[in-house]
């Protein structure tokens with residue numbers, strides 16, 4: 001028989017070296033728990049002040065979060081990477097919501113969608129989530145106060161604008177109060193091998209983001225649209241014999257669908273930008289964006305006249321999109337994102353001047369840049 005320690009047992013000598021280090025960690029953990037709760041007691045007071053200020057004082061303060069995370073990154077001299085501290089503070093601030101006033105966040109469900117992942121990346125584990133069936137339902141839930149905030153996908157770096165969500169902004173008065181950039185990696189989820197797959201379900205945006213891979217690997221499979229990638233996973237879980245879904249690893253776990261292939265997106269830098277809609281607007285941080293929509297008269301140069309106003313005020317545009325007006329053929333709504341906050345004098349002046357060249361101009365919100 002050998003004297004070697006059984007597998008999993010570090011052995012006496014190693015145990016002796018680990019013990020004092022673990023004592024040190026225990027003592028530090030005690031201090032950290034004490035400090036975290038000292039912070040939480042201040043947050044409770046912040047909550048009292050906010051609630052006394054009424055409905056208009058936001059519990060979620062993206063401008064303040066930006067400043068807190070910036071300060072944490074500056075204070076960090078390692079060896080922990082910034083990414084790790086950001087995740088810790090994300091959960092801390094999620095806990096703050098629970099202490100100040102529990103928040104409810106609406107997203108395009110069911111659970112396991114990329115909107116769900118984006119929501120958790122911003123609001124953490126200590127808030128309530130509401131799975132909603134489509135974008136109008138999310139806008140409606142926020143407008144009625146059934147949800148405090150909603151997640152709306154706006155555009156994808158590979159496949160472009162999410163047109164259905166832009167149309168909702170035309171009808172709703174709920175402002176944008178933050179944005180999220182989420183790297184998106186797609187997985188082929190199925191309980192049958194590749195050669196038996198005859199149908200692939202997902203959201204049309206997702207099918208679009210994987211079209212080269214699908215054409216190469218599953219050229220004969222039918223591609224069917226679902227309301228979301230997690231809805232697609234649910235459909236396949238209920239009827240798995242000849243089908244696959246494209247979705248997140250969370251959807252794979254929730255609907256018990258094995259990942260047959262991972263990272264099947266055509267562009268490895270595939271990223272989706274989400275807007276967070278809420279009932280209040282954040283204060284300027286110095287690193288903001290303003291989203292707006294406008295219509296112009298149907299005449300030569302009308303759009304250029306508006307764009308020139310932003311150029312003349314030195315405002316950088318980060319996005320320009322258009323949608324048909326639905327009222328008259330070939331009449332459009334133009335969506336613009338520009339760098340700056342609507343309360344900053346230069347932006348305010350540009351918006352006032354631009355209004356003079358538009359039939360209608362609506363500011364959708366100013367928010368910290370992701």
Ligand SMILES: O=C(O)C(=O)C[C@]1(C(=O)O)C=C[C@@H](O)C=C1
Nearest residue numbers: 046059060061062064065093096
């Ligand atoms: O400073 C505030 O307004 C807080 O509510 C505190 C706090 C935090 O934990 O630091 C929590 C949530 C907000 O979104 C921003 C910051």
